[in-house]
Amino acid sequence: MTARGWWLFAAMALLWGVPYLFVKEAVATFSPAAIVAGRTLVGALVLLPIALQRKAIAPALRKWPWVLAFGAIEMAGPFVLIGHAEITLPSGLTGLLVATVPLFAALIGLAGGDRAVLQPLRATGLVVGFVGVAVIVGGPAATTGGAGGIVAVGELMLVAVCYAVAPFVVVTKLRDVPALGSITLSLAAVGACYLPIALVVPSAAPTARSTVSLVLLGVLCTAVAFIGFFALIAEVGPVRAPLFTYVNPVVAILLGAVLLGEQITIGLVIGFPLVIAGCWLAATGGRLPGRRSARAARGIDP
Template sequence: MDQNTADRRSSLMVWGALAVVYVVWGSTYLGIAVTVESIPPLLSGAMRFVVAGLLLGGVVLARSGVAAFRMTRRQFLGAAVVGVLLLTFGNGMVAVSEQYISTGLAALLVASVPLWLVVFRIVVRDRPKSLTLAGVLVGFAGVAALSLGGAQAGSTFGIVVILFGSLSWSVGSFLSSRIAMPANPFAASTVEMLVGGVGLSLLGTGVGERVDLQAITGRSWAALAYLVVVGSLIGFTAFSWLLGHAPISLISTYAYVNPVVAVILGALVLSEQVTTQILVGGLVILAGVALVISTERRGRPDRGDGPSPSEPPVAARPHGRRE
């Protein structure tokens, strides 16, 4: 195989994996919406991440053995805390909110996560560039435009819940690069999924959620299986492969594409209404995020921003962290 052929093949593989991340992660909002049609939101998340965590842990054990799970108590607690922030409160609130607002609106509000990460950097006296700050202001203007119009775009309660979930996800993403974590990132993800899933189970049971197996539709079971296998495992695998084979500036484009995919799928599959306010507010948010990410890439080529709360936990950690 000559060099040109090898380069073309590598390029095709990169774009194929990127297409998987674009579509799969953008589609998880739709998957969550269909799942919660007949399964309580918090308990559905518990089912998703406990099963995904067990599957991922099994694969890690089969490939790397018990040594992959060797970690100190501090590292385990670090992964556990991140799992609760990302999944119990981050992903869990996405599922709750989608009972009240459209999947497209949810995805667009979640797109504010990279903006929150910049705010947290300011808090710890890491001074971002002027263009980064401008992007944050633009992005939050879009969030405000969508949130303040809750009566038209969706339930105010749902908007408040998903903004809380996005904030929790951002805190978890921020802390994950600054506290002790397991050396093996796949083992760390296993802990995050299992602890986050247990947290969702406790929270769901605590607020009175109950699973009625007879009431669960085949449509919801299929959506849950999709979230476990395709959303959490295949999407995660594609993203992990990309981290080692593509520039982070290219990978980070999922932050702009995922909300667009979510809006389109919500309109096509669930007949969700896409209002002018959603379009304008969403474009403003994405413009702010694009400005932040493009500016940060030029100054911090090895650093990444966390994906949305509907996605698997390992990808949420800033990729510049050294394990």
């Protein structure tokens, strides 16, 4: 990998590892709906001039039903579920549970006829990954918020399923649409849908800290992150690019512990490596992918 590739890799590991910290800060005074509306509208406003300059909006508009479907699965549902879950769960634990996406992607692939998922190492990865989730759910998640913590875990598992399904929409229905156009239009549509809800759902008086976190969530972790991800794909290819997602939980857990004082429990220490190792095995079969692949892969956007 080139030096530029490594810099982009590090940038994406940070940009999509830090959102859980910002969401945790924002949800202290903003409702989950307000966080989704603010994040997506800010992201859309930043990306729109670039998308217009690259003539990416018109092709997306021609496929608007599928663009909206992508936005609902990739953004509308996951963003609000993450915000609601972080009312109860620590930010680091949230980031780790969302990182189970490759496990669900493998199961979806198996349901679609991908028999490669049954290869010994990949099948082992599925088992190991879900054992890690069980250890976490039986440990830190069970002792954080009681029944509410278990509900929050269920919300994050649903987020992981959504993130696993969304690429199939892109691959099958939006293959010929510029990604920048699809993402910009999706962000604008999701923001427009959530804005009325955000205005009527009660929220506490916004603090400067929560407001700055929300703005950074929209600018850095949404708009800039997507631009960086496109650059990373162009630099190292669509298969290697998503490998940074295995670093995201490390960033989320460290930031939560250092900046928010979140506890690193025994269950998290045991479950964390199991989840990451399981996801890696389930997704790659234990091999580092090459630069070329017939099927594009996408990363995890919290």
